[in-house]
Each structure stands twice: as structure tokens, then as C-alpha cells.
Amino acid sequence: MRxxxxxxxxxxxxxxxxxxxxxxxxxxxxxxxxxxxxxIDLRVVLxxxxxxxxxxxxxxxxxxxxxxxxxxxxxxxxxxxxxxSNIEFVSLEPxxxxxxxxxxxxxxxxxxxxxxxxxxxxxxxGATLGFTFVIRARGVRNQFAVHPEYATASWTAGWYPxxxxxxxxxxxxxxxxxxxxxxxxxxxxxxxxxxxxxxxxTERGDRAIEEWTVEEPRALGFAAGPLTASVVxxxxxxxxxxxxxxxxxxxxxxxxxxxxxxxxxxxxxxxYPYTRFSIVEAxxxxxxxxxxxxxxxxxxxxxxxxxxxxxxxxxxxxxAHAWWGNLVGTDGDGGIFLSESLSQYGAVLAIEALExxxxxxxxxxxxxxxxxxxxxxxxxxQVVRDGEDRPISSIAQGGGVNHTIxxxxxxxxxxxxxxxVGDDVYFGTLRSLGERFAGGNMTLSTFRDAFLAAAPDAxxxxxxxxxxxxxxxxxxxxDWSAAGPDAIDVTITQRQEGEPYDLDLEIELVGVGPPRLxxxxxxxxxxxxxxxxxxxxxxxxxxxxxxxLRWTPEYGSRP
Numbered sequence: 118m119r120x121x122x123x124x125x126x127x128x129x130x131x132x133x134x135x136x137x138x139x140x141x142x143x144x145x146x147x148x149x150x151x152x153x154x155x156x157i158d159l160r161v162v163l164x165x166x167x168x169x170x171x172x173x174x175x176x177x178x179x180x181x182x183x184x185x186x187x188x189x190x191x192x193x194x195x196x197x198x199x200x201x202s203n204i205e206f207v208s209l210e211p212x213x214x215x216x217x218x219x220x221x222x223x224x225x226x227x228x229x230x231x232x233x234x235x236x237x238x239x240x241x242x243g244a245t246l247g248f249t250f251v252i253r254a255r256g257v258r259n260q261f262a263v264h265p266e267y268a269t270a271s272w273t274a275g276w277y278p279x280x281x282x283x284x285x286x287x288x289x290x291x292x293x294x295x296x297x298x299x300x301x302x303x304x305x306x307x308x309x310x311x312x313x314x315x316x317x318x319t320e321r322g323d324r325a326i327e328e329w330t331v332e333e334p335r336a337l338g339f340a341a342g343p344l345t346a347s348v349v350x351x352x353x354x355x356x357x358x359x360x361x362x363x364x365x366x367x368x369x370x371x372x373x374x375x376x377x378x379x380x381x382x383x384x385x386x387x388x389y390p391y392t393r394f395s396i397v398e399a400x401x402x403x404x405x406x407x408x409x410x411x412x413x414x415x416x417x418x419x420x421x422x423x424x425x426x427x428x429x430x431x432x433x434x435x436x437a438h439a440w441w442g443n444l445v446g447t448d449g450d451g452g453i454f455l456s457e458s459l460s461q462y463g464a465v466l467a468i469e470a471l472e473x474x475x476x477x478x479x480x481x482x483x484x485x486x487x488x489x490x491x492x493x494x495x496x497x498x499q500v501v502r503d504g505e506d507r508p509i510s511s512i513a514q515g516g517g518v519n520h521t522i523x524x525x526x527x528x529x530x531x532x533x534x535x536x537x538v539g540d541d542v543y544f545g546t547l548r549s550l551g552e553r554f555a556g557g558n559m560t561l562s563t564f565r566d567a568f569l570a571a572a573p574d575a576x577x578x579x580x581x582x583x584x585x586x587x588x589x590x591x592x593x594x595x596d597w598s599a600a601g602p603d604a605i606d607v608t609i610t611q612r613q614e615g616e617p618y619d620l621d622l623e624i625e626l627v628g629v630g631p632p633r634l635x636x637x638x639x640x641x642x643x644x645x646x647x648x649x650x651x652x653x654x655x656x657x658x659x660x661x662x663x664x665x666l667r668w669t670p671e672y673g674s675r676p
Contacts, residue, residue, distance in 0.1 A: 149189025149233055150283035151182030154295030154334070155245060159277060162302040163341070167265030171207075172252040172277060176295070179245045182283070187214055187234040188246065193275025194220075195228050195258055202256030204276060206232055211248040213237065231281070250278065259405035260416075266343075267361075267400050268303075271411060272312075272336035289446025290412065291556035294334035301327045303341050310359055310397045311339040312412045333391075334556065336443070338411035340397045348395075351376045357395035361419070371432075374471065378433045381470035382463055386440045387548040390555075394439075396432060398422065407431075407489075410438035410460075423487070429471070430464040430480060430488050437463025445554045451510040451561030451585065457520065458509070458527025459547075461492065465528055478663050481529060482671070489524075497525035497590070498672040506588040510561060529666040530584045536664055537580060537621070538572040546571045561585070579619045591618045591667040592675060595659040600647055605654050607637065608645045613668075613676075617642045623664055624648065627656040634661075 157176040164170070178188055190209070195202040205220045214236040223229040240246065255263050260271035270276035272293060279293045301309040305325045309315075313331035320326075331337065340359075348357040349372040356372040356379075375394065383389045395414035408417040408431055415435040421428050437460035447455045469477035484493035491499065500506050505518045509527055512519045535543040546567050550559060569577050592612040600606045607624055611617045619640040626633040630652040637646045660667065668675060 149185065149187055150281045150286070151180055151185050152178040152188040152246075152280040153181050153291075154280070154293060155179045157277070157295045157297040157337075159297070159337070160300045160302065161339070163263070163268055163304070167268075167304075168263065169253060169255045170263045170268060172254070173250075174252070174277065175247065175249045176278070176297075177245050177247045178280060180240050180242055182242060184239045184241050185236070186239050187211075187217075187236040189281040190232045190234075190278035191223075191275065191281055192220075192230050192232075192252070192278060193228060194230050195256070202258040202261070204252060204254035204261075205230065207251040207253050209234070209248065209250045211246060213246060229275075232278075252277065257403065260403070260409055262399075262403045264400075264402075267340075267403070268342065269340040269399060269403060269416060270338060271409060271416075272338040274338075277337065286448075286558075289448075289556075289558045290336035290443050291334075291446065291558075294336045294412075294556060295331070296334055297331050299329045299331065299337060299339065301325075301329075301339070301341060303327065304343075306343050307341050308344040308346060308359065309339055309341040310344070310357075310395050310414050312337045312391075312414075314392060335391075335412045338414075340399065340414070340416060342400075344397065347372065349373055349376065354379070354389065354391070355393045355395075357393065357414075359395060359397040360422070361398045361400065374429065375432055375436065377471060378429070378467040379436055381467055382433075382437055382440070385466060385544045385547070386437070386463075387551045390439050390444045394436060408435050410435040410443060412439070412443045428487050429467060430485060433467035434460050434464040436467075437461075440551055444556070445551055446558040447514070448558040448560050450513050453512045453514050453519065453523040454509050454527050454530070454561060454585065455559055455564055456514070457523040459531060461524040461528040462531040465532060481532060482663060491521050492524040494525070494529065494666055495672045496521060497529075497666075498668055498676060500525065501589060501676040502674065508586050508588050510585040526590070526666065533584070533665060534568070534577075534580070537577070538568065538575050542568075542571050576619060583616075583618050587615065589613055589615065589676075591620065591665065593622075593659060593667055595657065597654075597657045599654070602653075603651060604647055604649050605657065606645050606647050607657060608643065609637075609639045609659075610643045611639075611641075620665060623660055623662060625658040625661040626650050626654045627658065628652045628654045 155177045157174060160173045162171045192204055194204055209216050209219060209232055211234045214234050217235045218233045220230050220232060223231055254276060257264060261274040261276060262269050282292060299311050303309060303325050305320050305323050309327045311329045312335040313329045316328045316330050318325060318327045342361060344359040344361060346357060346359050348355050356376045358372055379389050379394055391413040393413050397414055397416050399416045399418060401418055408415055408421055421431055441459040442456040465477050465481060468480050482494045484490050490496060500518060500521055509522060512523060550567055565581050594610040594612060596608045598606050617640060621636055621638050624635045624637055635648050
């Protein structure tokens with residue numbers, strides 16, 4: 118949800134679009150797919166000078182396909198742009214078979230390296246293979262840092278081995294999710310935050326040992342540094358704020374507000390997938406995000422905390438990635454609508470729950486001063502004026518203008534879909550999809566089919582076509598005239614290029630009595646509808662509550 122080339126937790130494998138990585142990893146020469154983690158035990162040791170990191174691990178994979186001659190493991194050496202960043206196996210030792218390649222450059226994906234294990238004879242479905250390894254890493258790159266003052270590694274950054282995706286399979290969190298333990302050996306003045314639950318901390322001279330248990334399968338990420346912790350225990354979960362600077366008096370209030378946000382989204386999306394939610398401050402030099410979501414915590418830059426309210430929409434957006442992006446991944450074109458757009462709508466839901474519908478509508482239209490200004494209707498129409506718009510269904514993932522379209526228009530599409538089918542159908546279908554694809558990947562066509570089946574009379578085929586498969590949004594003019602003493606004729610003209618939209622529009626009649634709200638349906642370039650009115654009408658307002666994404670003068674010049 119960040120304009121500054123941010124990448125959401127499940128949006129990319131090792132910082133790259135999931136579909137592209139899937140295509141690169143599933144090459145003809147790579148037959149080592151079909152393996153998934155069963156357990157892992159990691160020990161992360163930061164060197165005394167803070168300039169390198171050693172990861173020692175023992176792991177066990179289970180085969181999920183009919184047979185395999187051995188697994189292929191992926192690491193991300195660098196992002197192709199960062200100088201001095203490197204990660205590679207120092208050793209890899211399987212309990213059966215032999216290593217036939219180690220740290221081999223991927224044939225079609227620069228920066229991605231592969232290591233292959235060949236078994237003495239093929240294993241069959243359900244068989245397991247244990248292996249131990251040592252990885253050494255250094256440098257700073259996209260969502261990854263080994264630095265004397267801080268260390269962090271997103272699960273997307275490839276800091277521990279990822280089993281190769283199979284042919285036609287996109288990378289997602291389920292591919293590397295695992296149970297197990299993670300132990301951090303860090304400077305005594307540091308704290309770690311990781312996926313799972315902190316079991317213990319001991320200090321030995323100038324070093325500290327922190328042990329984390331991961332009881333449910335997680336895609337593992339971590340952050341470590343001189344962090345000051347403020348944790349609120351709510352009964353169902355812990356909500357923590359981990360700051361590089363001393364915590365101020367607002368931290369507890371922010372943590373409590375965030376807990377209410379998670380409750381609000383849990384009511385709508387289904388149970389929160391993790392036992393904790395932590396916000397961890399990351400220094401500005403760590404590249405690739407303004408804020409980024411991991412499984413159970415988020416990373417945020419110092420400027421995020423400057424907002425008086427703790428930047429509610431930013432934190433809510435990243436919390437929503439717990440469901441959409443981390444728990445449920447995406448595959449193929451339009452995937453960004455199921456991750457970024459849906460998480461951005463999580464921010465709308467949080468504002469609605471804590472501050473009311475009017476505040477949520479303002480956010481949809483104009484964002485907030487402390488938030489990214491382009492991620493709203495006003496920002497979207499600037500994209501249209503700049504000639505950079507494209508259909509949402511054509512965008513898999515990505516940053517830049519694609520990210521802006523997903524977060525500026527996409528959350529509006531979810532908002533309008535919700536109004537069209539009603540809360541029960543909208544949120545009920547989302548919860549069903551979340552359960553169905555937990556730990557896997559969902560496609561846009563699957564999303565569409567689920568809603569078409571859930572609301573067969575809601576004209577959703579055309580709704581999805583006009584809002585997802587074409588660029589732009591309606592530009593509407595309204596004229597009206599009296600049609601006798603107790604009726605008016607309302608004429609709606611659609612001025613945008615292309616085919617007319619099929620729209621349900623609210624019309625407000627203002628006169629001598631209380632304002633009256635009517636809903637009309639228009640689906641032609643110009644359409645006149647007669648509305649009965651028991652009083653003399655003086656003013657007619659189009660879409661007064663801003664239910665539809667359409668151009669208005671407050672958004673700037675007409676596209």
C-alpha cells in the first residue's frame with residue numbers, strides 16, 4: 118500500500134512478481150518441485166560487527182506430488198540492483214542422496230540461485246527428507262538488511278530455502294510456511310520480533326539469545342534492533358509497538374485502537390490468523406517499502422509514526438494483509454485486486470468501524486493528510502488524466518502506477534461490490550474464500566465465480582466487466598425538470614469514453630418536506646427516469662452519499 122515502490126508480504130517472491138517467479142522457477146530443467154516444509158529449526162547469528170548474518174538450520178520436507186527424484190531449493194542472492202548484498206549456502210547436507218548443484222545461478226532469473234538434491238531413488242507422495250544447512254548473508258536490499266544498527270528479513274526476501282514451485286504454480290506464503298523454532302543470537306541491547314511466539318530471552322555478556330516457537334505454519338520473517346517494546350495483552354492476542362526511539366505516551370492508546378481494528382476486520386474477514394500483531398519500526402535506509410506486512414507483524418518507517426492517530430489507515434491496511442496476501446496468496450493477472458485492493462479496503466473498514474461511515478467515505482475520496490495522497494478517488498483521476506490508467510484485471514502485482522491503481526480504484530470496486538450484494542453476501546463470500554485458499558493462492562476468476570454464484574441476480578457479470586476489465590470510471594451529468602405537481606424527470610448523461618456503465622444511482626430530492634432518497638438504474642448513454650415526489654422539488658442531487666466511483670469537480674479537471 119505504499120507509493121514508494123512498496124511490496125506487500127505475499128505480493129512477490131524474493132521481491133519479484135509471483136507469476137514471473139513461478140514461470141522462471143518452473144523451467145523444464147527444474148523437476149524438483151512438489152516439496153513442502155514440515156518443520157524447521159533456525160539459529161540466526163548476527164556477527165559482532167553487524168555486517169554479516171549466519172543462519173544455521175535443520176529442516177524436514179514432505180513430498181506432496183506422486184514422486185520426485187529430489188527437491189530444488191531457492192535463495193535470493195540480491196535484487197539485481199543492490200551493491201554488496203549477498204546470500205548463499207555455505208553448506209547443504211541431506212540425510213539421503215547428494216547435492217548436485219550449490220548456489221547455481223538460475224538460468225532465467227538474475228539474482229535467484231538454486232541448489233539441487235538428487236535422491237538415490239525416487240521418493241513417493243508423503244515421504245519426507247531432512248537436511249541441514251548453513252547460509253551466510255550480508256548487505257542491504259529490498260526488504261532485507263544486515264547492518265550494524267539493524268537487521269530484518271521479509272519472508273519474500275529469500276533468506277531461508279524455499280522449495281521450488283511446480284509448473285503452473287505461483288509462489289505464495291504456503292510454499293514456505295512451516296512450524297518450528299527460530300533462535301536469535303543478537304547484541305544484548307537488541308530485541309527480535311519474528312513470526313510465532315517468544316518463549317525466552319537470556320543474556321550472556323554482550324549477547325542475547327531469544328527463542329521463538331512457531332506452532333502453526335508460518336512464512337518466516339524477522340526484525341531485530343535496539344527496539345523499545347510496548348505490548349498490550351487483550352486476552353485473544355497481544356498487540357505490540359516496537360520502536361527504535363523511546364515509546365511515547367500515545368503508544369498504548371495506538372495499540373488498543375489497533376486491537377479494535379483487528380476485531381473489526383475479524384468480524385468481516387474471519388478469525389485473525391495469528392496470535393499477535395506487532396508494529397516494528399525500521400530505519401529509513403532499508404529499501405523497498407514505507408510499510409510492509411509479515412505474518413504476525415508489520416514493518417514501518419519512522420515517518421509512519423508521525424501521525425497523531427498513529428496512521429490508522431496505514432496500520433489497518435497492513436493488518437488486512439494478514440488475510441489477503443499472507444494467508445491467502447494470489448496467482449495471475451488481476452491478483453493485485455485480491456491482495457493490495459482488498460487490504461486497502463481493510464483500511465476503509467477500520468475507519469468505518471472506529472470513526473463512522475462518513476469518515477470512511479472521505480478516505481475513499483480524498484485519502485488523509487498523513488497517508489499516501491494518490492490512493493483515493495482524487496488520485497485515481499489524476500492517473501486517468503496522465504494517460505497511465507489500465508484495467509485492474511490486467512495487473513498481477515507491482516509497484517508504481519499499478520500499485521496506485523490497485524489502491525486508488527480497487528478499494529472503490531470492493532466498496533461498490535459490497536453495496537451491490539449486501540454485507541451478508543459480500544463478507545460471507547470473502548470468509549468462504551479465505552477458508553478455502555488459506556495457505557494457497559486465489560485467482561481473480563475464482564473470486565468472480567464465487568460472487569456470481571453467491572449473488573446470481575445482482576448483474577455481477579457486467580459489474581466485473583466494467584470495473585475490472587476496462588480502464589476509467591463514469592463521468593455523469595444530471596438534468597431534471599418537473600413532470601406535473603407530484604413527479605420529476607431526471608436525465609442522466611454519461612460523458613466518459615467507451616460503452617455506458619450499468620449503474621445503480623442514488624438521487625436525493627430536496628423540497629418543502631424532508632429530503633427523499635431514491636435509487637435508479639441507468640445503463641444507456643442518456644437515460645430519463647420519472648420519479649414520483651409527494652412534494653415540490655427544488656433541488657436534485659446525484660449520488661449525494663458518494664456510493665459510486667465517478668468523476669466530480671473536487672477531483673480536478675475533467676479527464
